[in-house]
Structures are given as C-alpha cells and as structure tokens.
Amino acid sequence: MSIAFVRTADAPLLPAPPTVVGWQAALRHRFMPTPLSGVASIVVGTLLVWVLWTILDWALIRAVFVAPDRVLCNAEGAGACWPFIGEKLLQWVYGFYPHSERWRVNIVYLMGAVSLAGLLIPRIPWKGWNAIFFFVIYPVITFFLLLGGRFGLTYVETSQWGGMLVTLVLAVTAIVTSVPIGILLALGRRSEMRVVSLLCTLFIEVVRGVPLVLVLFMAANMFPLFMPPGVNPDKLLKAVIGTALFASAYMAEVIRGGLQAIPKGQYEASQALGLPYWKMMGLIVMPQALKIVIPGIVNNFIGLFKDTSLVTVVGIFDLLGIVQSGFNDPKWASAQTGNTGYFALAMIYWVFCFGMSRYSMYIERKLNTGHKR
Amino acid sequence: MASNAQFAVEMKSVNKWYGQFHVLRDINLEVKKGERIVICGPSGSGKSTMIRCINRLEEHQNGDIVVDGIPLTANLKNIDDVRREVGMVFQHFNLFPHLTVMENCTLAPIWVRKMPKAEAEAAAMKFLTRVKIPEQAQKYPGQLSGGQQQRVAIARSLCMNPKIMLFDEPTSALDPEMIKEVLEVMVDLAQGGMTMLCVTHEMAFARQVANRVIFMDQGQIVEENEPNEFFKHPKSPRTKLFLEQILH
Numbered sequence A: 001m002s003i004a005f006v007r008t009a010d011a012p013l014l015p016a017p018p019t020v021v022g023w024q025a026a027l028r029h030r031f032m033p034t035p036l037s038g039v040a041s042i043v044v045g046t047l048l049v050w051v052l053w054t055i056l057d058w059a060l061i062r063a064v065f066v067a068p069d070r071v072l073c074n075a076e077g078a079g080a081c082w083p084f085i086g087e088k089l090l091q092w093v094y095g096f097y098p099h100s101e102r103w104r105v106n107i108v109y110l111m112g113a114v115s116l117a118g119l120l121i122p123r124i125p126w127k128g129w130n131a132i133f134f135f136v137i138y139p140v141i142t143f144f145l146l147l148g149g150r151f152g153l154t155y156v157e158t159s160q161w162g163g164m165l166v167t168l169v170l171a172v173t174a175i176v177t178s179v180p181i182g183i184l185l186a187l188g189r190r191s192e193m194r195v196v197s198l199l200c201t202l203f204i205e206v207v208r209g210v211p212l213v214l215v216l217f218m219a220a221n222m223f224p225l226f227m228p229p230g231v232n233p234d235k236l237l238k239a240v241i242g243t244a245l246f247a248s249a250y251m252a253e254v255i256r257g258g259l260q261a262i263p264k265g266q267y268e269a270s271q272a273l274g275l276p277y278w279k280m281m282g283l284i285v286m287p288q289a290l291k292i293v294i295p296g297i298v299n300n301f302i303g304l305f306k307d308t309s310l311v312t313v314v315g316i317f318d319l320l321g322i323v324q325s326g327f328n329d330p331k332w333a334s335a336q337t338g339n340t341g342y343f344a345l346a347m348i349y350w351v352f353c354f355g356m357s358r359y360s361m362y363i364e365r366k367l368n369t370g371h372k373r
Numbered sequence B: 001m002a003s004n005a006q007f008a009v010e011m012k013s014v015n016k017w018y019g020q021f022h023v024l025r026d027i028n029l030e031v032k033k034g035e036r037i038v039i040c041g042p043s044g045s046g047k048s049t050m051i052r053c054i055n056r057l058e059e060h061q062n063g064d065i066v067v068d069g070i071p072l073t074a075n076l077k078n079i080d081d082v083r084r085e086v087g088m089v090f091q092h093f094n095l096f097p098h099l100t101v102m103e104n105c106t107l108a109p110i111w112v113r114k115m116p117k118a119e120a121e122a123a124a125m126k127f128l129t130r131v132k133i134p135e136q137a138q139k140y141p142g143q144l145s146g147g148q149q150q151r152v153a154i155a156r157s158l159c160m161n162p163k164i165m166l167f168d169e170p171t172s173a174l175d176p177e178m179i180k181e182v183l184e185v186m187v188d189l190a191q192g193g194m195t196m197l198c199v200t201h202e203m204a205f206a207r208q209v210a211n212r213v214i215f216m217d218q219g220q221i222v223e224e225n226e227p228n229e230f231f232k233h234p235k236s237p238r239t240k241l242f243l244e245q246i247l248h
C-alpha cells in the first residue's frame, strides 16, 4: 500500500457544537470546568451572596436614614445610622477649622483637584507648567492660605486642622517627597563612592527597621533634641517629616529594585554616546527603572495613604481621629454609630486607594512600548 | 589641537588586569585616520576589552592610550571629549527601549552636543535614510527586527558625527539574512572613509574593506597583516589553527 495521500475535496466547514459556544459553554468553562471546581464555585458563590446580603441588609434595608438624634438608631434591630454621617460629614472634611474660614480649605481642595487632574489626564496640555504649579507654587499657596497670620488672613494653628484636610496634607506631602528622596537614596546606595553608599544604606536600613508608629513618636518627642533649646517645631510638621522620611526609605528600595533590572548595556550605550552621569540616569536609566516598578511605587502610595491614620497616636486628628471623636458625641452615641462611622470611613479610604490602583494600571498600559525583556 | 593628531588611535604598551587575571598584555596599536581594522581571535582573548578601552568603557591600568590626540587618563573632561568623537556599536544593539527610533538618534546630539531639536531630527533622518530605514523613525526598538535594530544603533552613533567607529561583534546576534543588511551598511561606511575598528568573524567583510587584520590570543596581539596575506599565509601557528577552525 502506498503512503502517498492527496486531498481531492475540501472537508466541510461545520458550525461549532454548543459545548464550545454560547452562554452555557461560557458559564461552564468559567465556573465548572471540572466537578471539583464546580463544587468550589457553588460554595464560594453561596458565601459571597450571604456576605453581600448581610451587608446590604445592615447598610440599606434595616438602616436609619432620617433621624434628629440617636434614639431611632438605638432601637432594637436597627441597621446603619446614616444621619450621624450626614451631620458629621463636614467636620470630617474640614476638621476643627473655623466655620467662617472654610473657604480657604475649599480653595486648597479645588486648586489641588484641578491641577492634579491636569497632571494625571494625558490629553490635557501644559504638563510642564502644571507640574511647576503643583509641585512648587501650590504647596507655598497652601501653606500660607491654610495657616494664615499673614496677608490679612486670621491665624489658624495646625491643631485646629483635622479630618480629611490633615490626612491629605500628610499623604500628599509624603507621597510627593518620597519619590525624589527615594530616587536619591537608591542612587546613593548603588553609588561607587563608599561613603555615600554607606550613609544611604544606613539611613534606609535604620528607618525601615522601625515601625512607623515609633518613627512618629520619636519625631514628636525627640526632634527638639536636634534643635536649638526652646525651639519645638509644630506637631503636624513633625508628623509630616517623620512620615515623609519613612516613606522615602521604602521608596528607595522599590526604586533600587527597578535600577537592578536595567541591563548593563543601557549604561554602556549611554556612556559611549558621551552622556554624563546625571543625564544618563535622568534620561535613560530612571525612566525605564521607574516604569518597571510602577506597581511597587503605587503599592507604597496606597500603603502610605492608609498609614497616615497612625498619626492619631501622637494626638493629631486625621480622618480616623475625627471619625472616632464623633462617637463620643452624646447626641449620637448608639449601638450602630461606631459601625456606621467605620464603614463609611473604610469606603472613603477604599475609593482613594482603588482610584490610585486603577490609574497606575492605566498608565502601565499606556507606557508599554512593546519591549519585553 | 586634537584634529591635527597623526593617529586616530594610539595604544602604547597597554596592560590591564581583572583582579589577578592579566587580560590585556603589552598591547601596541597605531590606527591611522581613515584606516579600517578588523580584530579577530578566539573567545575570551580580550578583543572586546581592548576596543572598550578606547572609549573608556574599561579602564586600563598601565601604558598610554591616545585617541584623536586626546590622552585617556583619569581626567573626566578628556574621557567626555573622547566619547564624543568615538561611536560604538554593540553585539546586542543596546537601543533605548523606552524611546522611539528618532528619539534614540537625537538624544545625544541634543543633550551632549546641544544641537537644536529640528536640526538633530533632520540629521537623524539623513542617517536613518543612509542605513535604509527612514520609514521606521516613529517606531519603538521593540517593534523592529534584529537587523533593523542594529542599523538603528549604527545610525544613532553616526548622529554624533564620530571620527572613529568601534564595532564589537555587530552581527553575531543576528540571523544570517540580517547579517547581510548590516554588513552592507558597514561596507558603505567604510567606503565613505570612516576610521573603523571592528571585532568580527565575518572574514568576507574583512577581505573586502579591512586595511589590516589583527589576530589576538590570550590578551596579546599575536599577528597583524593586510587581509590577503593574513588569510593566505598566516605566520603564527596559533593564527593558522584559528583560521582553520573558523574557515573549516
């Protein structure tokens, strides 16, 4: 018999069977490709429905939406106590900032939101000017506007700030300063100059080896030791500096990870073209290294944003502190007040962090130039 | 001044060590302007190390290297000056993956030579046309074939208007059909009068364009001659052995 074969007629094109296409197939393929994973899907699904239902029941169905005070919220079987949030929300946003001066905070929020949007949305032009405004001019304006005591503005000391205002001041300052300081520390640690590398390594390892709570305590109490006698910097300023330094040490290690992933050839090509050190780092190495570690950087931002809540331990009323202080209000103290407050707070933190996470994924996709190493 | 120097590259009794390992031993080499030199030798013989000393990607410990009249010492200004005049093409291209082909080409002229952007782009276009890929200017390196990437790398070096070009095995990471397109560009460059030092095992290329072939082994220059003599009548037994191996 011959092994030669020649096809004389084309095999017919047939429609795919229902096990391959259609919603039943998709459902089956995703949730129960094997009997075991089918069981797992059902168990997890049931659990999920139960959790969601419990939350929904508490947050909406049994919840109190309108009430003058705690009486309704304290009733047997009552769910979330939303009127409490409604009454306290402005305090969460402005802290103890005097009512008549809240417009100053509004201006700060508004300028920040507008120029941040300008920076983050790629389609909007004038990125350079926007960056100068956001990173240089805006902090100066914010400082004088919030603190006052000059230009005819009444002085509002930082102990009167609070809530979202303090959380954002802390988080944004720490986030914005941690990147450049982290870059310098990472470069320093990898430097061939032994003294520089030793100092940077020492700083990073010491700061990373101490819990943030302790850094905050030490910043609050030990700073004066480094100052001339009688000088004791502002409490909030000390917390800002402590958080920023702490964040920088973490950032430095993330960025160093990125630097390590850059092949030696990139350095050699830059040097062969005559680029001096800082231009090589700024134009070739850093852009690539930072791009690689965007997920790590944003992870740090998110962690940092939430960690600012630790400043309550040194007596600063950030968002968490303000929310908790509201629980003691005799007008509202009820069985559900705490739960409702924490639940709302969790959602606020989550919205910020989820926003950061999604934005970083968007930027990662945008920066992808098709080069996979 | 520098440009009146007699030699493009001058190496006198150059020695270099990696730790205890004596990687370059008593290297003496004079390259005239416009001369084209091919360097070959077994793996690990120090070919890369030698040409990398010429633009100070490696530091020599002993002896003198003078490039276009500029002595290579610890003086950082001299190193910068030399690197401006010397272009280098690497085995693995080393293009900047986060920049487009055009940006790869204009980066150094703009930031090192302080050339206005429009002028740099016009020059880049000229060189991209010379290496026959003007249509790829707006792509990223990751979107090009190996041969195209290497031609971009050559164009990128040329954009600095170098007086000397160094090639370190520019075709050994390429598939056979791409080797040809890169070699064509290099032949064109050689015919344009560029001073070139090429580490390569492309012997046809050596025969066609080299003024001189240098054979290295164990960190030393073992034999040098004009290509015809070098390939027909190698003198040293080590050269004979090496040529037998690569020419079958």
Ligand SMILES: Nc1ncnc2c1ncn2[C@@H]1O[C@H](COP(=O)(O)OP(=O)(O)OP(=O)(O)O)[C@@H](O)[C@H]1O
Pocket (backbone or CB within 6 Å): B018, B021, B023, B041, B042, B043, B044, B045, B046, B047, B048, B049, B050
């Ligand atoms: N950074 C380094 N540290 C220590 N030894 C090195 C280093 N770089 C190269 N060497 C050694 O120096 C020798 C010469 O290396 P070089 O890269 O110059 O060889 P080559 O002739 O270019 O070889 P190939 O054809 O494989 O590229 C080799 O034995 C290598 O192992």
Ligand SMILES: [Mg+2]
Pocket (backbone or CB within 6 Å): B047, B048, B049, B168, B169
């Ligand atoms: Mg080599």
